[in-house]
Amino acid sequence: MTASGIIEILIYFGVIVAITKPMGLFLVAVYDGRRTFLHPALRWLETVTYKSSGIREDEEQHWTRYSISLIAFSAISFLFVYVIQRLQAYLPLNPQNFGTPVMAPDLAFNTAVSFVTNTNWQSYSGESTLSYFVQMAALTVQNFCSGAAGMAVAVALVRGFSRQQTKTIGNFWVDLTRGTVYVLLPLSIIGALFLCSQGVIQNLKPNDVVTTLEGVKQVIPMGPVASQEAIKMVGTNGGGFFGANSAHPFENPTPFTNFIQLVMIFSIPAGLTYLFGRMVKDTRQGWALFATMSLLFLIGVFVCYPAEQHGNPILTNLGLESAATAGQAGGNMEGKEVRFGIATSALFTTVTTDASCGAVNNAHDSLTPLAGLVPLFNIETGEVIFGGVGAGLYGMLLFAIVAVFIAGLMVGRTPEYIGKKIEQKEVKMAMLALIATAASILIFAGLSSVIGFSKNGYWNPAGAAIANLTNNGPHGFSEILYAFASGAGNNGSAFAGINTNTPWYNLTLGLDMLIGRFLFIIPLLAAAGSLAAKKRIASTAGTFPTHGPLFVGLLAGVVVIVGALTYFPALALGPIVEHFLLESGKLFASLPFGGFWS
Amino acid sequence: MWNQIGPAVRITLFFTVLTGIIYPLAITGVTQVIFPHQANGSLITSGGKVVGSRLIGQTFTKPEYFHSRPSAAGNGYDGTASTGSNLGPTNQKLADRVKADVAQFRKDNPHFTGPVPADLLTASGSGLDPDISPASAAAQIDRVASARRVDAAKLEPLIAEASKSRTLGFMGEPRVNVLQLNLALDRAFPRAATR
Numbered sequence: 001m002t003a004s005g006i007i008e009i010l011i012y013f014g015v016i017v018a019i020t021k022p023m024g025l026f027l028v029a030v031y032d033g034r035r036t037f038l039h040p041a042l043r044w045l046e047t048v049t050y051k052s053s054g055i056r057e058d059e060e061q062h063w064t065r066y067s068i069s070l071i072a073f074s075a076i077s078f079l080f081v082y083v084i085q086r087l088q089a090y091l092p093l094n095p096q097n098f099g100t101p102v103m104a105p106d107l108a109f110n111t112a113v114s115f116v117t118n119t120n121w122q123s124y125s126g127e128s129t130l131s132y133f134v135q136m137a138a139l140t141v142q143n144f145c146s147g148a149a150g151m152a153v154a155v156a157l158v159r160g161f162s163r164q165q166t167k168t169i170g171n172f173w174v175d176l177t178r179g180t181v182y183v184l185l186p187l188s189i190i191g192a193l194f195l196c197s198q199g200v201i202q203n204l205k206p207n208d209v210v211t212t213l214e215g216v217k218q219v220i221p222m223g224p225v226a227s228q229e230a231i232k233m234v235g236t237n238g239g240g241f242f243g244a245n246s247a248h249p250f251e252n253p254t255p256f257t258n259f260i261q262l263v264m265i266f267s268i269p270a271g272l273t274y275l276f277g278r279m280v281k282d283t284r285q286g287w288a289l290f291a292t293m294s295l296l297f298l299i300g301v302f303v304c305y306p307a308e309q310h311g312n313p314i315l316t317n318l319g320l321e322s323a324a325t326a327g328q329a330g331g332n333m334e335g336k337e338v339r340f341g342i343a344t345s346a347l348f349t350t351v352t353t354d355a356s357c358g359a360v361n362n363a364h365d366s367l368t369p370l371a372g373l374v375p376l377f378n379i380e381t382g383e384v385i386f387g388g389v390g391a392g393l394y395g396m397l398l399f400a401i402v403a404v405f406i407a408g409l410m411v412g413r414t415p416e417y418i419g420k421k422i423e424q425k426e427v428k429m430a431m432l433a434l435i436a437t438a439a440s441i442l443i444f445a446g447l448s449s450v451i452g453f454s455k456n457g458y459w460n461p462a463g464a465a466i467a468n469l470t471n472n473g474p475h476g477f478s479e480i481l482y483a484f485a486s487g488a489g490n491n492g493s494a495f496a497g498i499n500t501n502t503p504w505y506n507l508t509l510g511l512d513m514l515i516g517r518f519l520f521i522i523p524l525l526a527a528a529g530s531l532a533a534k535k536r537i538a539s540t541a542g543t544f545p546t547h548g549p550l551f552v553g554l555l556a557g558v559v560v561i562v563g564a565l566t567y568f569p570a571l572a573l574g575p576i577v578e579h580f581l582l583e584s585g586k587l588f589a590s591l592p593f594g595g596f597w598s
Numbered sequence: 599m600w601n602q603i604g605p606a607v608r609i610t611l612f613f614t615v616l617t618g619i620i621y622p623l624a625i626t627g628v629t630q631v632i633f634p635h636q637a638n639g640s641l642i643t644s645g646g647k648v649v650g651s652r653l654i655g656q657t658f659t660k661p662e663y664f665h666s667r668p669s670a671a672g673n674g675y676d677g678t679a680s681t682g683s684n685l686g687p688t689n690q691k692l693a694d695r696v697k698a699d700v701a702q703f704r705k706d707n708p709h710f711t712g713p714v715p716a717d718l719l720t721a722s723g724s725g726l727d728p729d730i731s732p733a734s735a736a737a738q739i740d741r742v743a744s745a746r747r748v749d750a751a752k753l754e755p756l757i758a759e760a761s762k763s764r765t766l767g768f769m770g771e772p773r774v775n776v777l778q779l780n781l782a783l784d785r786a787f788p789r790a791a792t793r
Contacts, residue, residue: 247723255770327733363682
């Protein structure tokens with residue numbers, strides 16, 4: 001590790017600490033419907049949204065109605081995105097003339113689910129598949145809406161703790177609108193202008209063809225990238241305009257844009273921890289969540305970074321420099337950009353999977369095994385380390401419920417959290433959410449590891465589902481496991497050496513994303529409704545304090561232990577065994593493929 | 599359920615217009631005025647012709663040019679197919695590729711001994727990386743100098759000119775823009791380039 005690498009990581013963390021409170025205060029005001037400094041400029045837009053959509057701003061919703069609104073909104077959004085993709089050949093702003101065949105029904109289904117669930121898994125490569133109109137009017141829109149919907153759910157769950165003896169948890173439509181109009185839109189506008197100033201492109205021109213210095217024709221891609229790039233980071237969506245995502249120089253041209261993109265990912269999730277403390281009228285509770293997340297974040301990044309700097313011993317033996325020197329970064333540079341090097345790439349990998357962002361500035365598939373274990377584990381534990389916008393907070397609150405339940409079992413008391421008794425209903429709902437996600441990941445990954453189809457058939461033209469892999473051995477298994485973890489976790493990043501654009505993968509990953517989103521959110525909204533109905537009880541000498549280091553340790557422990565217990569066997573077959581094989585110099589033949597251990 | 603469909607359709611339409619059409623078009627309009635160079639791809643012209651983008655790397659094979667990193671994008675630096683190699687660390691193909699590239703590099707650059715800078719023979723994440731590390735430029739300087747029949751020391755200022763250090767001293771890594779460097783080479787020592 002280099003001094004400048006460590007300094008960049010620590011300064012980044014310092015910036016996140018510094019923006020948490022101001023961002024949180026702003027978010028509280030927005031979701032409480034109080035006046036903010038943006039109201040003079042934007043209140044009219046909020047009002048117009050309500051009027052044009054037939055929404056009553058003062059109406060409060062029961063948790064069931066709140067859930068129904070969310071589901072209705074997601075279903076309609078899905079239809080919009082699906083239809084726009086399928087009709088791209090007949091719609092404007094399609095200078096490369098991408099047709100409908102490249103957007104087959106299974107791919108369009110996968111992509112629509114992916115963007116509506118804030119996953120942004122991409123079975124396609126943007127520059128060779130989608131028109132500018134689809135990128136704008138279908139995908140960019142969902143980058144806003146799915147993010148705002150996630151934030152709405154988090155705020156509704158917080159209201160479950162902050163309110164008492166009431167049946168309602170807010171209004172989904174109002175929360176959705178406020179998150180979009182006051183938070184995501186302004187941040188995206190500033191972000192897009194900044195990114196463009198640094199070199200991110202923003203135009204509607206067809207691709208440019210130039211003749212290079214050596215006289216070869218080269219296509220320079222074009223498109224409205226900056227506007228999509230900004231919301232992609234702020235809304236923790238992560239779906240790149242281009243296949244290479246934030247590794248692409250037109251998405252992320254400089255170390256400075258990279259740093260700001262990292263800040264964009266964590267800004268709202270960090271602010272939401274403060275919102276939590278503020279809304280339950282005990283800011284220490286919010287900082288306790290923040291501390292838990294920070295602890296897990298720093299552990300992750302300082303596992304990933306040294307593993308990458310250590311490099312690939314096989315390539316070192318072939319004559320590549322693995323140590324960092326003054327003139328080069330050393331380490332495992334396969335899949336990384338020179339401008340980012342090892343430290344900045346490892347930081348991005350950790351952050352994008354701590355959050356459910358899924359943008360990547362380096363190729364995760366080429367990470368060394370232990371470094372690849374970090375994003376995989378981050379996703380599998382539910383992306384609660386700051387997490388996605390909204391999703392991180394509600395995920396961590398779910399773990400808090402589990403943590404106080406376990407603590408309650410140990411001392412034989414009914415657990416309490418934020419003055420609410422945690423009873424059967426809340427614990428059942430929390431477990432349902434955890435189990436549904438884990439089952440989806442493990443079952444689909446297991447199935448895909450063994451299932452076979454007829455060659456050149458509809459479901460998977462290559463035959464066996466494992467025939468779609470680039471890498472053999474344990475790394476191939478990691479690719480499958482990562483794909484389904486990324487889907488259910490609504491992350492969207494990939495060990496990309498797996499061709500998932502076949503009906504089998506498009507449909508299973510689509511289901512995986514739906515389960516990970518809705519079988520997580522709806523139980524939590526049910527818990528929110530049940531919590532809101534309870535009385536808030538005063539803490540006594542027997543109450544387990546949930547704002548101190550002991551709780552931070554317990555909560556972090558629960559996150560790690562639940563993740564480890566659920567996924568250790570799978571991880572042992574993937575990155576862990578690969579690590580030992582790599583260190584002993586074992587190589588696996590690439591395609592043609594004959595099974596994991598051929 | 600059904601009474602929520604109405605607001606769902608209407609708000610989806612509204613946000614499609616607001617965030618899917620007005621927002622990107624407004625950003626396009628503003629950036630075309632205030633950052634036209636960046637918004638249109640940071641293109642570089644030489645002798646009245648566009649020769650590429652400062653941000654998108656190119657393939658260089660001739661000895662008198664500094665070479666870029668290997669690229670997995672199409673047949674190399676294909677702007678319509680950005681991607682990394684996606685080869686895992688235990689993939690035989692990765693080891694074979696690096697082994698062959700190291701051998702080729704040693705042949706092309708006999709003056710350079712010692713470990714090869716890690717970035718120079720590994721494929722980037724985008725396949726379009728415009729940069730190499732300063733060490734990778736230094737590793738090639740003797741080859742380029744002898745192909746151009748100039749003193750290697752004369753190339754050093756050109757490398758420095760095409761270099762960028764860490765932003766604010768701590769962000770990212772120092773780097774050399776290969777296209778900018780090779781353009782400067784052709785300008786400073788044009789005779790050999792046209793052989």
